Structure formats: structure tokens, C-alpha cells
Amino acid sequence: MKVPAPLVAQQRVLMGPGPSPVPPSVLAALALPTIGHLDPEFLRVMDEVRSMLQTIAGARSGRATAISATGSAGMETCLVNLLERGDRALVVRAGVFGTRMAEVARRAGAEVDTFDVPWGESFDVADLRAFAADRSYRIVACVHAETSTGVLQPLEGLRELADDLGALLVVDAVTSLGGVPVEVTEQGIDALYSGTQKCLSCPPGLSPVVLSDAALERVAARTTPVQSWYLDLSLIEAYWGGERAYHHTAPINMLFGLHEALRLCLEEGLEARYARHARMARGLWAGLEALDLAPRVVPERRLPQLTTVAVPDGVDEAALRRRLLNEFDLELGGGLGPMKGTTWRIGLMGAGATERHVHLCLDALAKVLERDARAATEAAARALAE
Amino acid sequence: MKVPAPLVAQQRVLMGPGPSPVPPSVLAALALPTIGHLDPEFLRVMDEVRSMLQTIAGARSGRATAISATGSAGMETCLVNLLERGDRALVVRAGVFGTRMAEVARRAGAEVDTFDVPWGESFDVADLRAFAADRSYRIVACVHAETSTGVLQPLEGLRELADDLGALLVVDAVTSLGGVPVEVTEQGIDALYSGTQKCLSCPPGLSPVVLSDAALERVAARTTPVQSWYLDLSLIEAYWGGERAYHHTAPINMLFGLHEALRLCLEEGLEARYARHARMARGLWAGLEALDLAPRVVPERRLPQLTTVAVPDGVDEAALRRRLLNEFDLELGGGLGPMKGTTWRIGLMGAGATERHVHLCLDALAKVLERDARAATEAAARALAE
Structure with a gap:
């Protein structure tokens, strides 16, 4: 075949729903020389990414990780790790991403009840409570910032509802993290996922995921294997955590970029x-x-x-x-x-x-x-x- | 928290099992300004990546794609798309990656027969044929270049065996692609996956996947949804192919890097x-x-x-x-x-x-x-x- 020409820089002004513009220092970090995924220097980068993510997500306990794939894989990570076949899930659908959560939960074998909200509107927790009636659920899931509709969903009251339903609270923060306050501990979120290419201003390719202690306990208490080997949080944690056991080869340069993007968030405050x-x-x-x-x-x-x-x-x-x-x-x-x-x-x-x-x-x-x-x-x- | 210092370049000589050293022009391509995942310029980059991958993998038909995650996700993509619950899979285990294939296939609900080969050795197709006896299988799967043992497994005869077993042939080419000949069409491979961080010398973060026409037909003929939404090849193809339907936000800059890495392969010959x-x-x-x-x-x-x-x-x-x-x-x-x-x-x-x-x-x-x-x-x- 004819070999294509080298790529030429396109200077776009990115004002869509993401990717957002990436600062020069983040692009420069992406282009740092690649090092090994078990190199002590890289393990230090992972530790710093983890603790910066916890700070930005307001997680005073639990665990933050960057999943080696984009935001939708973060969604799938949360759902396939917390749900086992036959578990009941209550999912709010108020746009594309709530609809996607319901679909992913179904593919994980869950019995999914969907609470539908007109596109462009938010919901009242009281209405969701009435819908749930006295059923119990493994998870209650909703989107914090619906990228398809532009709605910011208040999270107040959802922790109490989840408690009453015996459920873990799963929140899509793909578009909210870094742009509006996200407080995992204060808001009582059990599993939160995000993307890098929205308010964090890093290129797409990684998905920050934060789990509460209760969610980690649920994962540890599973009686069946997670259907996805790649997204199995216990295996991922063995690499990100103390053991440093090889699971997959982390996207080294993307993590360099995310490190810089998170640093810029914290430097700004x-x-x-x-x-x-x-x-x-x-x-x-x-x-x-x-x-x-x-x-x-x-x-x-x-x-x-x-x-x-x-x-x-x-x-x-x-x-x-x-x-x-x-x-x-x-x-x-x-x-x-x-x-x-x-x-x-x-x-x-x-x-x-x-x-x-x-x-x-x-x-x-x-x-x-x-x-x-x-x-x-x-x-x-x-x-x-x- | 105290904000970590910016990262400093580490100049390592990478001679482990990957990541391999990344050429300066690939690092420079990674750092090109991010553009949108539906930008016509980016769609052109995807088309070129696709056709360069097909050339390098020797695929004269079928479809090549770069999955938005690392090589192990490419493995999972092939297995969860080709297998449905209850399907029978024959997997050769001659190291870590064959063992992983068996585990991933099991998590996809397949009945897995494993043919075990001592670590550091290859197998004869005749022995695999004898093991398979007259059972039929949905897939026969093996590793071309076992990264854990350093063995190059000849693929001759596997197409005929797969035909006799009524099976699709799945091959792990994570470490082989770009370093030794891989000929999807000539070798009769139905599903091949690879990684970017081995002989392609791009940082880790993407997984080239090539499917034959027969494998694409199998995916189209499924009667149950693929358990992974993120790795669902029909949805991914709707984005990479003609419709350009939004599925997930592609890792733009990683694909810039892969484009340059593939270009360098073809320029060298x-x-x-x-x-x-x-x-x-x-x-x-x-x-x-x-x-x-x-x-x-x-x-x-x-x-x-x-x-x-x-x-x-x-x-x-x-x-x-x-x-x-x-x-x-x-x-x-x-x-x-x-x-x-x-x-x-x-x-x-x-x-x-x-x-x-x-x-x-x-x-x-x-x-x-x-x-x-x-x-x-x-x-x-x-x-x-x-």
C-alpha cells in the first residue's frame, strides 16, 4: 500500500461535549519517554494519580483508580464489579448515559428497573423513592451531569434512598468531575466513574473510578467471578495497590498526561x-x-x-x-x-x-x-x- | 493535599517484554493537539490506521480496528464477541497468555477445554487434533508469540484443524505483530488481536483487532447480546465503519501515535x-x-x-x-x-x-x-x- 503521510497538527477550538482543549503541559507530559509499567518511577506516578484523584473526587476513604480505557469502560467497570447475575438494579434514565447504564447493567445479568425522566429535566428523589416502592436493590444508579442533555442532577437525598433500598449508590461523573463539586464521601457515593476528556482537560483514554469502602466490600464478597477479566477491580487493585502484581500493561503515556492534568486542577484549586x-x-x-x-x-x-x-x-x-x-x-x-x-x-x-x-x-x-x-x-x- | 511536582523525563533503555522503546516521531504524534472524535480529519486518521493495520496483519479481507484499551482487552474483545454462553472453546495453554485466554473464555460463559503444553515449548497440531478427538468447537485459540516463555508457535495446520472442528481460529499476536510475519488471510486466522507496545513501538493503550469475514458473520449471527457493551464489535464497527455512529470517545492522541508507529513499519517495509x-x-x-x-x-x-x-x-x-x-x-x-x-x-x-x-x-x-x-x-x- 501507499504509506500515508505523517499527521499534521489541526488547531481546533474544542467547544463540544468533549474532548475539551488540552493544555500544552499535558500534551508535553504525554510525549515523555515511555518507561516500564513496573518501573519504580512509574509506580510512583500511579500513586500520585491515585491520591490526586481521591482529592479531586472528595473521597476521604475507599480507592481511586484510573481504568485503562475510556469513560464508558469506567461505567462498565462499576456495574460489572458490583452486580452479579440476578441482582436488581434501579437506574435513572434521563438521557443517553443513563440509558447506557441500564443497558450495561442488563448485559451484566442484572434485573433492571428503569426510572424514566424527560430529556432535559432532572428528577426529584421523592419521585424515585415512590417508584422504587418497597423493593430492594443492589444498586441505585444515576448520572450527575448528563452530557446528552446538559442537566446537572442534584445528588442530595440519594444516599438516604439508597440506604433505605439496601443499595449501593453509583454515579456517572464523566462530565462533572473537575467542573462542578463532586464529593464522594460527603454525598455518600459508593461508585463513581469519570472520563479524562471533559473538565479534567486530558485527552480521552482513561477512566477515573472511585469506590467507597462499602463498594470494595461488595466486590470482595462476590460469589461469582466478574464477567470481564480486563475490568475486574480485584485484579486491577492487585496492580495499583500493594502487591504490584502484573495484570495488564498500563497505558503509561496516558497516565503521564493524566498526572499533569490532575496537577493543573489542584494548582488552580x-x-x-x-x-x-x-x-x-x-x-x-x-x-x-x-x-x-x-x-x-x-x-x-x-x-x-x-x-x-x-x-x-x-x-x-x-x-x-x-x-x-x-x-x-x-x-x-x-x-x-x-x-x-x-x-x-x-x-x-x-x-x-x-x-x-x-x-x-x-x-x-x-x-x-x-x-x-x-x-x-x-x-x-x-x-x-x- | 500537597500538589506533586511535574513529571521529569526518565531515559530508560526498554529491553523487557514491553513496552518497547518509542521513536521520537511517535511521541511527537501523541502530543499533537487533540481534535474531536467525529472531526472529519480524525475519521480520516481512523481510516488510515485501519488500512495500515490490515496491511501489516496480512488481512486481504475482513476488518481491522484498534480497540480503545490495551492488548488484554483485545483478547477479551475477540472472545466475548465470538463466544456465546454454552459454546465450546478449545484453548492451548503454553504460558500466561494462553492461560488468560482460557480464563476470559470461561468468564464469557463458554465450556473451555484446555490443551496444556509445558512452558517454553511449542505444540504439534497433530497432538492438538488428537486431544480434540471428534468434538466440535466454536473456537480454537492459541498464542502465536508467548510473551511469558519466548516461544514462537508455528500456525501451519491450525486452519485445517479449525475447519475440521467447525471452529473459528483465534490467535494472540500481541508480541508477534510487526516483529515476525503475521498473515491473517494466508494463515486462515479468523480473529487476531495485538498490542501497540511490543514490535509496533507505540506506547501501550490500544489493541489492534482483525476479524475475518467468517468471524464477522459469526458476530452478526449471535442470538444473545455481547456481555461487554464497551467491547461490542457491532457497536464499535458502527463508529469505525460507514455510519460513524457515536459509541465511545476514541482515545484520539493514542490513535495519532499508532498512526505514526504503523507508518514507520510500512516505511521500513x-x-x-x-x-x-x-x-x-x-x-x-x-x-x-x-x-x-x-x-x-x-x-x-x-x-x-x-x-x-x-x-x-x-x-x-x-x-x-x-x-x-x-x-x-x-x-x-x-x-x-x-x-x-x-x-x-x-x-x-x-x-x-x-x-x-x-x-x-x-x-x-x-x-x-x-x-x-x-x-x-x-x-x-x-x-x-x-
Whole structure:
């Protein structure tokens, strides 16, 4: 075959639902010389990644790990380790990722009850409690930040409900970790998974997973093997933990990148990072309003790091996103499922949550929609200054 | 918490069983700016990766993909997609990786018959045929290059045996791909998986998987869902293939790196690459003989890219490897399973199969073992010149 040409850098402005922009020092860490997966220096990197993850996830006990695959594998890790065939699972479906959790739990052999929430809305714990009635469950699972709808689901009350149902609480924090507060211990989360390519601003390829002590006990008490050998947390822990027993060859360079990305989170400070995401979102929302573009989610449930916007009537949204990509190097996301063709998803995640990104996006949207760019950027500037 | 310091480059000479040394242009490709997983530029990268993989694996039909996880996940992908609960699998166990295949197949609900071969030896197809008797199987599975023992298993005759058993032929090519000839179509392989961190000289994190048309038909004809959602090849193919349906966020930068690594293979030329691996191995083996160090595998079954060596009596092998790492920045591998404590594994893989690596390793081994370095490097030089 004809050998393809070497790749050339593409400078995209990443404002979709992830991957988010990756800081130069994270890219530089990715390109550090590869070392062995049992090299003492690498084991130290793993230890530091583990403790930084625990800090960022607010886990004062339990165990954090980075699974050697992307966020959806983190979801599968939590579910296949906590569930055994025939276990009952209660899963909230309010978008693509809750729906995926139910599917993955079913494939793990669980009896899954699904609590359906209209896309773009959050749910009340009281309603979920009423739905669960007096059944008992092995797990209750929901998504903290639904990447498909842009909804931030409050987690208050879920710990108590899980306790009453005899269940472990599983939370998808793929899009929330690093962008809004996630507090594993305080919120009583038993199993949390995330991705690297959202508010952590590392390329995709790893999935942070945090388990509480109760979840670890459940894994240890299993009577059947985990159906996935690759995602078997007991085997993974034997490598990440004290024994350092070979399980699989860890993605060395990806972990170098994640180490740097987590370091940048902690250097900025978590409170400052959350405040930055919130402020940029206020700027974007003010500008969108000036452009007469309507967010799909009510303000009090809207994710600062991911805004879903209704596409104006008569606009071919895919064609418009192609123009943004080709003319402005700007990537926005399209809608999924029932929101396909009618929704844009605008990300302000991690290193992408900056004033420059807010203005660039508003300016480009105004131009392709032929609306007033100046009004939008001035409205954003006022909101950003507040 | 105290924020850890940024990582500092460690310059190791990687001569264990993988990861192998990564060329600078592959590290540079890893650090290209991240772009979206549905960006047309990225889809082009995927297409090129796919066709380069097919060429390197000698697959004139079927489908190649890079699974978004490491080699062991490639193994799991092949097994969980081809096997349904209750299917019969015939698995050859001649080391760690054959043993792992049997375990993964069992966790997929298969009835597994294992054909055991002493570690460090290969098997005759006639013996496997006799073992199989007249039973029928869904798959016959074996390891082409056993990373734990250093044995190269000839694949001749396995296609015919698989046909007679009504089985698909599954081959582990983690350590063989790119180092010795792998010919999916000619050798009649139905499912092959590999890793990036061996003879392809890319960091770990992806697993090339190639399926024949017959294997793709088997996947399409399943009557039950694949137990793993993340590794479900039909869903993965909908993203890699024509529809470009979102499944999970691909590890963008890892695929940039793999693209460059595959390009380097093809630029060198596969025949030249195999010849280079073979020549370097002859140099190493001559030098080891001069050092009175005995390979564990007979020459005609010895992997050029991975040599297992008996540790001399009375030598604390782990302590010696620590010295090599600390004093020479040289990583060799220790033995696994029954070879633990008694075996070293010396890799000459991909970018690590060079004269410099041969001499460096022999020189360092001679020094820490207090043997004649000059005799060893001269013997190696003679063999390299042949």
C-alpha cells in the first residue's frame, strides 16, 4: 500500500461535549519517554494519580483508580464489579448515559428497573423513592451531569434512598468531575466513574473510578467471578495497590498526561476551578440570550460546563456546525437521540472554560446565523465582569 | 493535599517484554493537539490506521480496528464477541497468555477445554487434533508469540484443524505483530488481536483487532447480546465503519501515535523489519552464549523479539534487574508463573531491535555478572555481520 503521510497538527477550538482543549503541559507530559509499567518511577506516578484523584473526587476513604480505557469502560467497570447475575438494579434514565447504564447493567445479568425522566429535566428523589416502592436493590444508579442533555442532577437525598433500598449508590461523573463539586464521601457515593476528556482537560483514554469502602466490600464478597477479566477491580487493585502484581500493561503515556492534568486542577484549586466554570457559563448564557438562542435546560439545573441550545427553526444544524468547523476551526456538538437535529451542545470545559472561548463561540455563532455579534459579546462581557 | 511536582523525563533503555522503546516521531504524534472524535480529519486518521493495520496483519479481507484499551482487552474483545454462553472453546495453554485466554473464555460463559503444553515449548497440531478427538468447537485459540516463555508457535495446520472442528481460529499476536510475519488471510486466522507496545513501538493503550469475514458473520449471527457493551464489535464497527455512529470517545492522541508507529513499519517495509528483528536476535544469542547464559527455548522455536534466558544458579535475579535499572537505566523483564525467579526476558522489539541495544544489554549483563564483556560483544558483532 501507499504509506500515508505523517499527521499534521489541526488547531481546533474544542467547544463540544468533549474532548475539551488540552493544555500544552499535558500534551508535553504525554510525549515523555515511555518507561516500564513496573518501573519504580512509574509506580510512583500511579500513586500520585491515585491520591490526586481521591482529592479531586472528595473521597476521604475507599480507592481511586484510573481504568485503562475510556469513560464508558469506567461505567462498565462499576456495574460489572458490583452486580452479579440476578441482582436488581434501579437506574435513572434521563438521557443517553443513563440509558447506557441500564443497558450495561442488563448485559451484566442484572434485573433492571428503569426510572424514566424527560430529556432535559432532572428528577426529584421523592419521585424515585415512590417508584422504587418497597423493593430492594443492589444498586441505585444515576448520572450527575448528563452530557446528552446538559442537566446537572442534584445528588442530595440519594444516599438516604439508597440506604433505605439496601443499595449501593453509583454515579456517572464523566462530565462533572473537575467542573462542578463532586464529593464522594460527603454525598455518600459508593461508585463513581469519570472520563479524562471533559473538565479534567486530558485527552480521552482513561477512566477515573472511585469506590467507597462499602463498594470494595461488595466486590470482595462476590460469589461469582466478574464477567470481564480486563475490568475486574480485584485484579486491577492487585496492580495499583500493594502487591504490584502484573495484570495488564498500563497505558503509561496516558497516565503521564493524566498526572499533569490532575496537577493543573489542584494548582488552580478546586473552588477556583468551579467558580471559573460558573463565571464562563454566565457569560455564555448572557451572550446566547442576546443572540436570541434558547438554552434547553432551566438555569438552576443547567450544567455550567455544557450548555444545550435549541437550534432556531429552519436552520440545518449539521450544515451550520460544518461551517463553524471549516471557517472558524470551531467544534460544537450536535444533539443525540431525541435531541438530534434540534440541539447544539456547547462545552466550556476545563482549559476550554475561558473568556476567549466564550467570545469566540458567540462571535462565530452570530456570524453564521447572521445575528448581532457585538450585542452578544457585549452582553457576555457584562456578565463576565459581574 | 500537597500538589506533586511535574513529571521529569526518565531515559530508560526498554529491553523487557514491553513496552518497547518509542521513536521520537511517535511521541511527537501523541502530543499533537487533540481534535474531536467525529472531526472529519480524525475519521480520516481512523481510516488510515485501519488500512495500515490490515496491511501489516496480512488481512486481504475482513476488518481491522484498534480497540480503545490495551492488548488484554483485545483478547477479551475477540472472545466475548465470538463466544456465546454454552459454546465450546478449545484453548492451548503454553504460558500466561494462553492461560488468560482460557480464563476470559470461561468468564464469557463458554465450556473451555484446555490443551496444556509445558512452558517454553511449542505444540504439534497433530497432538492438538488428537486431544480434540471428534468434538466440535466454536473456537480454537492459541498464542502465536508467548510473551511469558519466548516461544514462537508455528500456525501451519491450525486452519485445517479449525475447519475440521467447525471452529473459528483465534490467535494472540500481541508480541508477534510487526516483529515476525503475521498473515491473517494466508494463515486462515479468523480473529487476531495485538498490542501497540511490543514490535509496533507505540506506547501501550490500544489493541489492534482483525476479524475475518467468517468471524464477522459469526458476530452478526449471535442470538444473545455481547456481555461487554464497551467491547461490542457491532457497536464499535458502527463508529469505525460507514455510519460513524457515536459509541465511545476514541482515545484520539493514542490513535495519532499508532498512526505514526504503523507508518514507520510500512516505511521500513515489513520484510526488512522482520529481517532486522532476526538479525538482532542472532547477535544477542551469540553474545549470550559467550556469556555462558542459556536461552530457555530451542533455536527453531525462539522468538527473535523476546529471548528468555535461564538465570545462573545462585543469582538473585530481581536484585540484579534492579541494579541494571539503577546503574544502567536498562530494563529487562523477570519471569512469570513457574519461570519467576529463574528467568530473564530480554526484548528486542520494534525500535529496540538495534545493534546498540544488543551491545548495551550484553555489556551491562557482563558487568553485573562479572563476566567477559568483550568476548560477548565481539561474538555479537560477528553474528551481526553475518
